[in-house]
Amino acid sequence: MASQDLIVSSPPHLREKGLMGSAMRDVAIALIPLIAVSIGFFRLYAVVNLAVAVVTAILCELVMRAIMGKKANIGDFSAIVTGLLLALLLPPAVPLWWVVIGVVIAVAIVKELMGGLGSNLFNPALFGFATLMIMARVPLQVSYNLGSIDGVTTATPLTFIGVGSGPLSGFRPGYWDLFFGHAGGALGEVSVLAILVGAAYLIYKGHVTWQIPASILGTCFVLSAILGENPLYFILAGGLMLGAFFMATDWVTSPDNRWAQIVYGVLIGVLVVVIRLYAAPVGAVAFSILIGNAFAPLLDRMFVRKKFGEVKAVA
Amino acid sequence: MELKTFRGGIHPPYQKEATANRATVEISLPAEVVIPMQQHVGAPDSPTVSVGDRVEAGQKIGTSEAFISAPVHASVSGTVKAIEDRPDFTGALVQSVVITPDPGQPSKWTDKRDTSNLSADQIRDIAKEAGLVGLGGAAFPTYVKLSPPEGKPIDTVIINGCECEPFLTCDHRLMLERTDDLIAGLKLMMKAVGAQRGYIGVEANKMDAADTLTAKLAGEAGIDVSILEVKYPEGAEKMLIDAITGRRVPPGKLPSEVGVLVQNVGTAVALQDAASTGKPVIDRVITVTGPGIKEPKNMLVKVGTSIEHLIEQCGGFAGTPGKVIMGGPMTGWAQKDLTAAVVKGTSGVVVFDSASVDVEEEQRCVGCDKCLDACPMFLMPNFIVKYAKVGKWEMADKFGVNDCFECGCCSYVCPSGISHIAYVRKAKAELTAAEKK
Numbered sequence: 001m002a003s004q005d006l007i008v009s010s011p012p013h014l015r016e017k018g019l020m021g022s023a024m025r026d027v028a029i030a031l032i033p034l035i036a037v038s039i040g041f042f043r044l045y046a047v048v049n050l051a052v053a054v055v056t057a058i059l060c061e062l063v064m065r066a067i068m069g070k071k072a073n074i075g076d077f078s079a080i081v082t083g084l085l086l087a088l089l090l091p092p093a094v095p096l097w098w099v100v101i102g103v104v105i106a107v108a109i110v111k112e113l114m115g116g117l118g119s120n121l122f123n124p125a126l127f128g129f130a131t132l133m134i135m136a137r138v139p140l141q142v143s144y145n146l147g148s149i150d151g152v153t154t155a156t157p158l159t160f161i162g163v164g165s166g167p168l169s170g171f172r173p174g175y176w177d178l179f180f181g182h183a184g185g186a187l188g189e190v191s192v193l194a195i196l197v198g199a200a201y202l203i204y205k206g207h208v209t210w211q212i213p214a215s216i217l218g219t220c221f222v223l224s225a226i227l228g229e230n231p232l233y234f235i236l237a238g239g240l241m242l243g244a245f246f247m248a249t250d251w252v253t254s255p256d257n258r259w260a261q262i263v264y265g266v267l268i269g270v271l272v273v274v275i276r277l278y279a280a281p282v283g284a285v286a287f288s289i290l291i292g293n294a295f296a297p298l299l300d301r302m303f304v305r306k307k308f309g310e311v312k313a314v315a
Numbered sequence: 316m317e318l319k320t321f322r323g324g325i326h327p328p329y330q331k332e333a334t335a336n337r338a339t340v341e342i343s344l345p346a347e348v349v350i351p352m353q354q355h356v357g358a359p360d361s362p363t364v365s366v367g368d369r370v371e372a373g374q375k376i377g378t379s380e381a382f383i384s385a386p387v388h389a390s391v392s393g394t395v396k397a398i399e400d401r402p403d404f405t406g407a408l409v410q411s412v413v414i415t416p417d418p419g420q421p422s423k424w425t426d427k428r429d430t431s432n433l434s435a436d437q438i439r440d441i442a443k444e445a446g447l448v449g450l451g452g453a454a455f456p457t458y459v460k461l462s463p464p465e466g467k468p469i470d471t472v473i474i475n476g477c478e479c480e481p482f483l484t485c486d487h488r489l490m491l492e493r494t495d496d497l498i499a500g501l502k503l504m505m506k507a508v509g510a511q512r513g514y515i516g517v518e519a520n521k522m523d524a525a526d527t528l529t530a531k532l533a534g535e536a537g538i539d540v541s542i543l544e545v546k547y548p549e550g551a552e553k554m555l556i557d558a559i560t561g562r563r564v565p566p567g568k569l570p571s572e573v574g575v576l577v578q579n580v581g582t583a584v585a586l587q588d589a590a591s592t593g594k595p596v597i598d599r600v601i602t603v604t605g606p607g608i609k610e611p612k613n614m615l616v617k618v619g620t621s622i623e624h625l626i627e628q629c630g631g632f633a634g635t636p637g638k639v640i641m642g643g644p645m646t647g648w649a650q651k652d653l654t655a656a657v658v659k660g661t662s663g664v665v666v667f668d669s670a671s672v673d674v675e676e677e678q679r680c681v682g683c684d685k686c687l688d689a690c691p692m693f694l695m696p697n698f699i700v701k702y703a704k705v706g707k708w709e710m711a712d713k714f715g716v717n718d719c720f721e722c723g724c725c726s727y728v729c730p731s732g733i734s735h736i737a738y739v740r741k742a743k744a745e746l747t748a749a750e751k752k
Contacts, residue, residue: 006639007672008651010737012723013644013665014327014481015673019730023683118679118731209684251683256697300698307715308553308692309563 057083219269348619480643500583675732
């Protein structure tokens, strides 16, 4: 009997198959409503930005893995998701070569050079975006704030944060516009509803837990109210929803334990409020989540899960 | 009816259809039986026979003076051919007695005596003399479990009829075919530890067994059938106790801590056999199945029979064998050849043909948390692996590696194809070694 060909490996000998590809594909699927609304508002601008980002992401991954002598891994969808997210973070009228640079930083440097999926400390899309924010701060800021390509876009709703109930507040978009659809700021800022639909799908599929988004949004709501902002406007405007549901929940860069996730969410929420109100509203969510990413490993070590049958020792 | 269960766990495909309805069959004798001197948790036995000796089936051939140990018996009548080290199913070399069986075997243990008047001490002695160990796979000496420590009274005995491992059906068949002996065995255990309550836990995918048991138990006070959700690892001792009684055994403690004794279906039947006929543990029912087996079967097998013989009895392999597993597919041992012998704790042989073997290349952990949700012990398996990879054993300890009972749920759900159990075993070994220093 050809017994020398038997495979010997440690148990279990049953595995659920193709999980990685299906999980990342689910993230891409969850972004479809947002992408659709975005294309509805920004038309060709959105289509071109998203396409350029995805193609660049795939090329970066192929090239980097080839250089490093690793097997191509496009099937896991993670590069595609990173490309999509980066395009969604940027305003529609951004020069295309910025999109390319952002994606190269995200996929080639932050993901692949760090050792590939699972080895990166920081969320690749946010890191790419944050780098662009620093490199091209002034033009990016302007394109967020003015938009006005073809008269389609208007300023990011973030402009109205920090103005309190002053005279400018009359110009800000209403809650329903922010919720259902509003052409302002980045591609991913167009509709809270579209984000929530996608997020509900991810939570239903078990890829994302409620702890992180709930603690971020809850903290922002309460803290912005205390500081005299309109809390509802605060959480609906800008990239907060996209960040809370799709970026801060990134498997690799968020804590794994539930309690650590809540603390992580609160930390990010506090940072968002502070940065938006006392520094600059554009990019506040991105910087906050990146700082949160840095705390994730520590938080997981601080909040070790309570084991089965473990009870608090009676002192 | 709401099914009882525990928190965490997984739902693998059960694939029990091939053998669930097949009655247990006897198989032909192998050309030799190989009986390892260590088939149990505890001290190994020393052979009490020599090469060339004639032995009777049921004769004791290995004993130990240690408290935690169990004697082994000749599973056939025949001649001792050799006493030598042979690799057991884990690949470890174990001193073994090799016996050439006589062509004709005597018929023994046919007279049954009433067991209802046995005392607790007598029951424990019977379990010890019969070499009875946990036949679910743990192989812990039964008489030790039947001797509860001072000051920790046992009020409940649970018979584990979950058989939550995919593919296996030997316990299912025992519940159907040996119903009366199973119940009698449970009563002996309850008497031995002085428990008033007895449960037989059965997963809801074996309702025929549950119904048969319920019918037999009608009018029986103190013993109930508990129907459990079909979920892996429902039959893990701590999970089963939690599901049925709501009591949670603290980390590092034994079930006696919460007043419960858990025994496998096969152990209860074997105890009743030993008590009523004097038959020691020399054979057991095992399931030989999987996509790589031509005619899957439940069979009564002599301890010491090689895997090769079992596969021949099932018409051989279907297709090219890819993986041969001793035990269930979640916790069993992959074999490098077919020489390993069935021991008391062997519940099955599962064969995957080369096309149906799950091979996954191990990738980096992506922090998806799926292992946290699956872990029935509420550990963080990804962190245990993370620290084991860099040799930080004390951190693996902090994250509960010693509370892991290696059910494999984490690896089953892992999108990165990580083999957590390999790391867990390494960490446990390192921690034990460090403690000894």
